[in-house]
Amino acid sequence: MAISMTPAAADRVRSFLANRGKGLGLRLGLRTSGCSGMAYVLEFVDELNDDDELYTIDGVNIIIDAKSFIYLQGIELDFVKEGLNEGFQFNNPNAKGECGCGESFTV
Secondary structure, three states, X not given: OOOEEOHHHHHHHHHHHXXXXXXXXXXXXXXEEOOOEEEEEEEEEOOOXXXXXXXXXXOEEEEEEHHHXXXXXXXXXXXXXXXXXXXXXEXXXXXXXXXXXXXXXXX
């Protein structure tokens, strides 16, 4: 499979969608940002765009547009809790480096 998601991430996305009360799934994409060039974007999706690919993982729909897919192929989405901090973690085999603050990456 082109992308994967840990059970913790799938549970968290399901919870977000249930609390929202609607939505087709979660978009995983990229935008130009930060000191290294690219940053991850997560957003709810209510309808697909023409260039979207839909992946169903553990009952959760993940949507990736064609431009982002090149840089996200092989990525694993995880959800991590460490003390009082929690959030999604992106394990991307295409990332060659990150900026010091971890907000952006290069390929």
